[in-house]
Amino acid sequence: MLKYSMITPRWRKVLADLWGNKLRTLLVVLSISVGVFSVGMVYSSYLMFERDLALSWKSAAPASASVYADPFDQDLVDSIRSLRGVKEAEGRRNVDLRVRTAGGEWRQMFLTAIPDYNKQKVNIIKSQTGAWPPGDGDVLLERSSLSELGLVTGESIQVETSTGRKRTLKITGIVYDPSQIPSLFSGRSNGYINMDTLEKLDEERQLDQVNFVVEPWVLSGKETAPIEAVGRRAWSKLEQGDTTVFWLQVNKPGEHPMQGIINALVMLLTVLGVLSLLLGTFLLVNTVSAILTQQVRQVGIMKAIGARRDQILRMYLILVGAYGVLALVVAAPLGALAASAVTGFMAQVFNFDSGGFELPPKVLLLEATAAIVVPILAAIWPIWRGTGITVREAVSDYGIGNVMSKGRLDTWIDRLLERRSNLSRPILLSLRNTFRRKGRLALTLLTLTVAGTVFMAVFSIRSSLYSTLDDALDYFHYDISVGFTQNYRATRIEHEVLKVPGVKAAESWGFTSGRVLRNEQKESEDDASKNIFILAPPVNTKMIQPQMIEGRWLIAEDESALVVNTEALKDSPQLKIGSTAVLKIGTRKLKFTVVGIAKSTLTGPIVYAPYPWFTGAIQETGGARSVQIVAQSANPQEQTDLGRKLEEHLKKNNLRVQNVDITWEQKQRIRSQFDILTVFLLIMAVLLAFVGALGLMGTMGINVLERTREIGIMRAIGASSMAIAKIFVVEALCIGVLSWLLGVVLALPVAALLSYQVGVLFLQSPLAFSFSFLGVGIWLILSVLLSIFASLLPARNATKLSVREVLGYE
Amino acid sequence: MLGKWLSGLIGVDLPQPRSAAAAVELLSVRKTYVTGAGEFEALKGIQLQVAAGEFVAVVGKSGSGKSTLINMITGIDRPTEGEVWVAGIPVHTLTENQIAVWRGRTVGVVFQFFQLLPTLTVLENVMLPMDFCNMYDRLERPERAMRLLEMVGVSEQAHKLPANLSGGQQQRVAIARSLANDPPLLVADEPTGNLDSRTATAVIDLFKELATRGKTILMVTHDNDLARRSGRIVTVYDGQVMAPDVMETDSYA
Incomplete structure (x- = not known):
């Protein structure tokens, strides 16, 4: 008694409703869970990698900018350090060469020589395991390169x-370079050596990169322009030192170089989270409306024995809240x-240190909101409507859904169905049933359609x-x-290249880098463009095929003619x-x-000049x-x-090779x-798709429950299990x-x-849009399969009901 | 607007009952339904008075309007015209919420199909009205429910679910439930319609006994034999109350 x-x-x-219909509880809890799960996952991973990425990136004391040039001496670095606005500058040497991987293949590798490992101030590299700093003839591998090399x-x-000689270096340790673009993205492995080792690699003891950090007063928020201005002065400094500068790489202050890609991923994840929550909510509204439809009579009885509407309202809201708590x-x-x-x-993937697992209260708060507040808000309307039924209506509900007077849609569907007079009665029933509960159909369709659209x-x-x-790549x-x-005579290069068996054609180009100025005045150098590449191919080149947007390609008569690509225009819009x-x-x-003007295709800012005139x-x-x-x-x-x-051949013939790029390998990497x-x-x-299927299954389950009596009647007049199952499967297929x-x-x-x-986020320019008919086909097959799968369980439940049970069903 | 809406939802204060009134009093009650086929007048000016402690059987053919009449008294349905007074309360003026609270305390309703909540045990079904209307002390409720079940003779089944009971037993539970808040008026719509004649007689006997204890009982039936066992027969024909029969009835007082 006491209990x-x-x-x-x-x-x-309320408890009995929760516990008594376990399949329904499971379905509701699942539909809320999907949304809560996605929202929680997205938000907490966003917080975690926001925290970790920033931490890893900051710990490296990242350079504000880096300038790449032909080899130069340490005193130039010192002169850059003394520039106004520069806080710290450090020189490095990068050697791009080939290494043999554990698998015996040759791969491109970047070896970086740092003058003093113990006094690093910019783009700091940290020892993970093994020796520190690298000794003469030793190399320390960047941790993200390990799997690439298999060493x-x-x-x-x-x-x-670069002269073609083979040397052996010993791997003595592993380092972590947070400011390096990870191997997966750069397609290169990274190793670190000391200045002595440079000589062993037939390179001079010189530097070719300066990383510098600007003074805090230079910065204004996340603007890159002030850094660029300092960078251009550094550029000029190097040029005054008689070296060719190729590239000024400016980093957004405080932002990881991969931030754009990460933002793209976060955006997609956010879309996923919000959509899952939305679809889960639709599902919930459907289920809650169905529960109330099923319990019309119970609501009526409760009212008949004295329950107020707000009491019943509260009971069902608490039920929804309980589903939410379970889902949470x-x-x-x-x-x-x-x-x-x-x-x-x-x-x-992005090579940063994961700071370990953390579940901040704000994530839990968001999850709790998604699990409890959102469902309750979504359920208020169906519950309000469901509890508004009068006792008279409730008690006269026979358990067979009333068909409302026909709307325009029904008439239209009927007319459509009439033309197909060869359809069997049960199929007609399925098709009509599909449109019976329009609100529910709309929500189910919406769920499935959103899922399909995104798919x-x-x-x-x-x-x-x-x-x-x-x-x-075209x-x-x-x-x-x-x-x-360095520059060699074109005839010599081509002569040597054509000697190698397997070469079909060869074409040598002039290639250098520079900047676009606004005009010829001296001051314009300070607000020149970012660096661009200048390519000087023969005008009738067959090696590239730039897509012209405006104007024309270079012709033989051209002298100081220039073709610019759209990427270069971004920075110098004055060019027409x-x-x-x-x-x-x-x-x-x-x-x-x-x-x-040529269309740029993942190539960066390039301008084309006619080869003979340019050289x-x-x-x-x-x-x-x-x-x-x-190649042949x-x-x-x-x-x-x-x-x-x-x-091998070129090096043997005293042509110093800097890099060899195989087009298909690049394609593979991208x-x-x-x-x-x-x-x-x-x-x-x-x-x-899973959420969509869940929605459809829920709807079909509700339909079976709601039409239990109908099923009984069909049973009583001789419908086989197969026939009944078919009615529901066809309805689901229709949806x-x-x-x-x-x-x-x-x-x-x-x-x-x-896309x-x-x-824009991933490649900084819109994609060449291509609609996938494959996706359309796959989703058609999937929706057919999902429909069948989603209706099988409810249909099976329907066929298990006996006539006696069904007609006695309350 | 919102305030009015909220008070409609929450406001449940009942008006003061008029003193020295009849248990049930219907004054020129009309009810018109608007259907697809046009208007249909179910009640055509009903006048009815029932005194406290009376056991009244409402008889009539199917479609005569007897269920509609009963629904006017329980507040399940509203008159289109006329007044419905139950124990001095003008039922026709109450809001839905007021009716719910008023009904829970004043009227016990018994349905033809018993209408027990399938997921609750018999005892819980009987306790439910006390719970909704917040009557009796929480600790007292199970005992009171048990006493009611004993009274109707199904206390053995208290912890079973309704589905495990026979029809007669379920109807006894439903009667016990209708008595949960000790209402002065009991309204039963075809309470024996789904029972065999022996069980039906037992239910009628139960009603008679309740009437001797001072409850006013209104029962709809189409079984004239059973009706004759009540204290007074009200015949409804075509939405109107026929002149009272002067027929022999069992004495019950």
Whole structure:
């Protein structure tokens, strides 16, 4: 007896509703959980990598900017340090050479020589394990390069110097370089050596990179312009020291260089979280309305024996709250687990230190809101409506849904169905049933359609990424590009290259870097553009195929003509067809006339000048610094081998090779970067498809429960289990296919919008949009499968009911 | 606007009952339903007075309006015209919420199909009205419910779910529930419609006994034999009360 005093009967009813229908409770809890899980996962991983990335990045004392140039001496670094606005400057030497991996392949590796490892002040490298600092002939590997190379501490690596000699270095330790772009993205391995080792690699004891940090007063927020201004002075300083400067890399203050990509991922995850929550809420509204429909009579009885509307309202709201609490208990730990997995994965991909797991109260608060407040708010309307029923209406509810007077939609559907007079009665029943509960149908359709739209959009983003890449690579008609450390005579280069078996064609280009000035005046040097590359191919080149947007490509008669690409225009919008462009190359200023604008395709800012005129103008007539090669074989492996042979041959013939780039390897590398994004997108699509299926299953389950009596009647007049199951499966299929149709319509604009956003965040320019019909096909198949799967369980439940049970059903 | 809406939801203060009134008094009650087929007048000016402690059987053919009449008295439905007074309270003027509270305390309702909540035990079903209307001390409620179940003779089944009880037992539970808040008026709509004749007689006997204890009882039935066992028969025909029969009834006082 005593136990009754603890919980009053009405709360026992709430408990019984929770516990009594476990499948329904499971469904509701799952639908809330999905949203809570996603929101929690996204928010807490966002917080975690915001915290960890910033911490790792700050601990490195990252450079405000770096200037890359041909080799120079330490005194130039000192003169940059003494520039006004520069707080600290440090020089380094980078050697790009080939190393043999554990697998026996040759790969490109960046060896960085640092003058004093113990006095690092900018872009600090930290020892992880093993020796510190590296001794003569030793190399310390960056931790993100380990898996690329497949080597471990204690082993030796064989490297090939720019003169073609082979040397062996010993791996004595592992370091962490937070400011380095991780190997996965750069496609290169990184190692660290001391200045003595440089000589062993046939390089002079000189520097070619200056990293500097500006004084705090220089900065204004996250602006890069003030840093650039200082960078240009550093650039000029180096040029005065008689060296060619290639590149000024300016970092956004306090921001990781991969921030853009991370932002793109966070944006996608946020979309996922919000959508899951939204869809979960739709599901909940459907289920709560259904519970109330089922309990119309119970509501009526409670009212008949004296319950007020607000009492009943509170009972059902508490029921929803209880579902929410259960969902929170399920989803919060799972969300935290997933967040730490996501952060761990991100830490590995982006090479930062994961600061360990943390569940801040604000995440829990957000989760609790998503689990309890959102469902209660969403349920208020259906509950308000459901509890408004009068006793008379409730008691006269026979358990067979009343068909409302026909609306325009029904008439239209009926007319549509009449034309198909060969349809069987049960199929007609399924089709009519589909449109019976319009509110529920609308919410189910909405859930499935959103899921489908995102699913198809994801496939389109993926194919847009790939088509952007293909577009970009359409530009490259050569298979291998070789860059040299200095200018050589073009005829000599081509002569040597063509000697290597397997080379079909070769073309040498002038290549240098410079900046676009606003005009010829001296002051304009201070607000010149960021650096651009100047490519001087023969005008009739077949090695590249720039897509012209405006104007024309270079012709043989051209002298000071210039074609600029759209990337270069971003920084120098004053350039128009027919306008004058002033380029500062080294200490020279050259005047050009812009004749054409080409579309840039993942290539960075490039301007094209006619080879003969340009090499003459910079007094390197007949010289070239790079050569592009077409291989005879289309086989990627053979092209890689050819690159290797070319390098060996050129080095043997005293041409100092700086880099050998194999086009397909680059393509592969970009593709694998894109794949990180697509994997995220696919996870997102699958999760949403799951929510969609859950929604459909819920709806079908509700439909079965609601039509229990109808099923009994059909049973009584001789319907087989198969026939009854079919009615529900066909109804689900109808919903599935309908949502697919709606999704297809919506997918196009959504995909276009998302791929624009992803492009801007990920590549700084919109993607070449390509709609994926594959995605449309896959989603059609998936929605058919999901529909069948989602309706099977409810349909089976329907067939298990006996006539006696069903007609006695209250 | 919101304030009015809220007070409609929460405000449950009942007006002061008029003193020295009849247990039930209907004055020129009309009820018109608007259906797809046009207007339908279910009650056409009903006049009815029932004194406290009376056991009245309302009889009539299907569709005569007897259920509608009963629904006017319980506040389940509202008259289109006329007044409904129950124990001095003008039921026709109350809001939905006021009616709910008023009904919970004043009227015990017994349905044809018992209408017990399937997920609650018999005892809990009986306690539920006390819970909703906040009547009796929380600790007292289970004992009171048990006493009511003993009175109707189903205390053995107190901890079972309704589905495990026979029809007669379920109806006894429903009667026990209708008595939970000790209402002066008991309204039963075809309480024996789903019971065999022996069980039905037992239920009627129970009603008679309750009437001797001072409860006013209104029972709708179409079984004239059972009706004859009540204290007074009110015949409804075509939405109107027929002139009272001067027929023999069992004495029960």
